[in-house]
Amino acid sequence: MKETFIKTEELSFSYQAQTENEKIPAVKNLSVEITSGEYVAILGHNGSGKSTFAKLLNLILEPVSGKLFVDGKERTGELTEAELLELRRSVGMVFQNPDNQLVATLVEEDVAFGPENLGYPREELRTRVDEALATVGMTEYKDYEPHKLSGGQKQRVAIAGVLAMKPRCIIFDESTAMLDPSGRQEVLSTIRRLNREEGITIINITHYMNEAAEADRILVINDGELLLDGTPDEVFSKRDLLLSVGLEVPQSAELVFRLKEAGIDLPTDALSSPEKCAEAIAKAYFAQCKGGRGNG
Amino acid sequence: MRGMTLGQYYPGTSPIHRLDPRAKIILGILAIVCSFLCKTLFSFCLLEALVLLLVILSGIPPKLLIRALRPVLFILLFTSLVNIFMTRGKNLLFEYGIFHIYEEGLWNALFMILRITSLILMTSIFLTYTTTPIALTDGLEQLLSPLKKLHIPVHDFAMMITIAMRFIPTLAEETERIMNAQRARGVNFSTGGLIKRVRSLIPILIPLFVSAFNRAFDLANAMECRCYHGGEGRTRLKVLRYNVWDFVAILLLIGVGVGLVFANRLTFGGSIL
Numbered sequence: 001m002k003e004t005f006i007k008t009e010e011l012s013f014s015y016q017a018q019t020e021n022e023k024i025p026a027v028k029n030l031s032v033e034i035t036s037g038e039y040v041a042i043l044g045h046n047g048s049g050k051s052t053f054a055k056l057l058n059l060i061l062e063p064v065s066g067k068l069f070v071d072g073k074e075r076t077g078e079l080t081e082a083e084l085l086e087l088r089r090s091v092g093m094v095f096q097n098p099d100n101q102l103v104a105t106l107v108e109e110d111v112a113f114g115p116e117n118l119g120y121p122r123e124e125l126r127t128r129v130d131e132a133l134a135t136v137g138m139t140e141y142k143d144y145e146p147h148k149l150s151g152g153q154k155q156r157v158a159i160a161g162v163l164a165m166k167p168r169c170i171i172f173d174e175s176t177a178m179l180d181p182s183g184r185q186e187v188l189s190t191i192r193r194l195n196r197e198e199g200i201t202i203i204n205i206t207h208y209m210n211e212a213a214e215a216d217r218i219l220v221i222n223d224g225e226l227l228l229d230g231t232p233d234e235v236f237s238k239r240d241l242l243l244s245v246g247l248e249v250p251q252s253a254e255l256v257f258r259l260k261e262a263g264i265d266l267p268t269d270a271l272s273s274p275e276k277c278a279e280a281i282a283k284a285y286f287a288q289c290k291g292g293r294g295n296g
Numbered sequence: 297m298r299g300m301t302l303g304q305y306y307p308g309t310s311p312i313h314r315l316d317p318r319a320k321i322i323l324g325i326l327a328i329v330c331s332f333l334c335k336t337l338f339s340f341c342l343l344e345a346l347v348l349l350l351v352i353l354s355g356i357p358p359k360l361l362i363r364a365l366r367p368v369l370f371i372l373l374f375t376s377l378v379n380i381f382m383t384r385g386k387n388l389l390f391e392y393g394i395f396h397i398y399e400e401g402l403w404n405a406l407f408m409i410l411r412i413t414s415l416i417l418m419t420s421i422f423l424t425y426t427t428t429p430i431a432l433t434d435g436l437e438q439l440l441s442p443l444k445k446l447h448i449p450v451h452d453f454a455m456m457i458t459i460a461m462r463f464i465p466t467l468a469e470e471t472e473r474i475m476n477a478q479r480a481r482g483v484n485f486s487t488g489g490l491i492k493r494v495r496s497l498i499p500i501l502i503p504l505f506v507s508a509f510n511r512a513f514d515l516a517n518a519m520e521c522r523c524y525h526g527g528e529g530r531t532r533l534k535v536l537r538y539n540v541w542d543f544v545a546i547l548l549l550i551g552v553g554v555g556l557v558f559a560n561r562l563t564f565g566g567s568i569l
Contacts (some may be wrong), residue, residue: 101518
């Protein structure tokens with residue numbers, strides 16, 4: 001049994017409406033537990049509060065009510081600056097637009113930005129930057145200017161910038177949404193490697209079903225509330241519920257559901273990857289063949 | 297736009313490229329002082345020799361350097377005309393109606409041209425051509441860091457300049473994209489009078505500002521996530537270090553300045569020469 005890394009208790013947040021004193025609730029009493037080393041995807045349509053929820057986890061936004069525990073310590077309430085910095089060091093975040101999160105004019109200086117802020121001595125900075133760039137495979141670009149890189153490369157630099165702070169957990173806030181398919185693959189395989197090889201807890205906020213299918217666990221957030229929590233197999237078996245909140249299942253799973261609707265008897269409890277879907281269809285096909293032979 | 301590099305930096309490894317940016321800022325200031333010290337043709341000759349030496353040392357193609365002079369061409373022309381026609385001296389060379397041209401006026405014009413051109417050439421060799429903008433900002437920050445004691449936010453200013461430089465190419469790309477989008481809707485940017493052209497900029501500026509603000513919010517979040525909390529307790533990956541040559545260069549240029557003062561006193565036959 002692995003230890004809990006992030007735990008929220010009844011966490012809520014509301015945005016100030018622009019005109020009146022009215023408040024718009026974005027996250028409503030969310031209680032979630034994420035264990036160390038887990039790969040969690042958070043699904044939700046636009047405006048569901050999933051990004052807001054993520055920003056609460058490293059206190060970029062301050063919750064209105066509820067409690068946040070990270071690494072066993074309560075992080076809500078009065079925090080000293082050192083505690084806040086420690087929280088942000090251990091829970092890093094990569095955003096959607098790669099252009100808006102790179103600070104420095106050279107790749108390696110940008111990667112050094114986080115550790116520089118934390119005040120590490122220069123030799124330490126050097127090793128951290130070199131290691132982080134090597135982990136994301138961008139070492140040869142260390143003297144480049146960020147605007148000369150592709151979207152996927154920029155996003156990998158942004159990941160390196162977070163990695164250089166040696167975080168325990170990285171939150172990806174729709175980090176692949178603005179990338180082309182090859183850039184998306186670059187980032188996704190980096191995320192996978194960080195989770196498997198470095199043991200970093202991953203929280204990937206996305207609205208791509210295929211991306212969510214890669215996670216160990218999916219949280220579906222709708223209207224600021226937790227709608228579903230389970231493995232990809234469990235979540236994708238509830239297609240109608242997902243459709244009702246503006247989400248869909250991966251295309252291969254959709255195919256299985258359509259076949260089922262057409263009257264073919266198919267299992268729908270394990271549809272998180274195209275392989276599993278193909279397996280389900282193949283099983284049904286052979287079952288029917290056998291049945292056919294039995295009759296004849 | 298994608299291939300655009302910032303400033304006029306000319307990559308290289310010349311002795312001037314290798315000087316510390318702080319030293320180069322000081323050298324740039326000394327170069328300005330030197331060009332104002334010159335008063336006689338002889339000292340100007342020395343100054344031009346220095347400029348020539350710097351051009352050769354820096355290894356920057358003269359073509360590029362001439363480009364640096366282009367923006368001041370008008371000022372050069374204007375000041376020399378003013379000098380030629382307005383200077384009153386003893387030696388009248390030419391007279392036509394209200395126009396009087398004296399020998400002193402011609403000399404003044406020549407000196408002014410030499411002074412401005414060598415000033416610009418030397419500062420651009422020391423600063424813009426051989427130093428990257430980011431190194432220049434770093435140099436300026438560290439050179440001015442004693443002012444932190446007077447509660448002047450030196451780090452914050454340097455950070456702002458760095459971020460501004462980081463976003464110039466991004467915003468340039470964005471501007472082009474917006475212009476293309478507006479062109480596709482039939483906006484014409486290249487014809488019409490001044491007022492019409494300025495007006496056609498409005499549909500570019502508004503989306504550009506909106507997106508710049510959004511970028512600023514995003515960047516602020518990203519910086520907070522990466523533990524930014526001002527300049528206090530911040531270390532740097534790259535720290536500037538003076539070496540012997542920086543001091544040698546500064547001393548040499550001070551020497552040149554002193555030499556120029558003495559050169560001004562040398563008179564050949566009592567004339568301005």
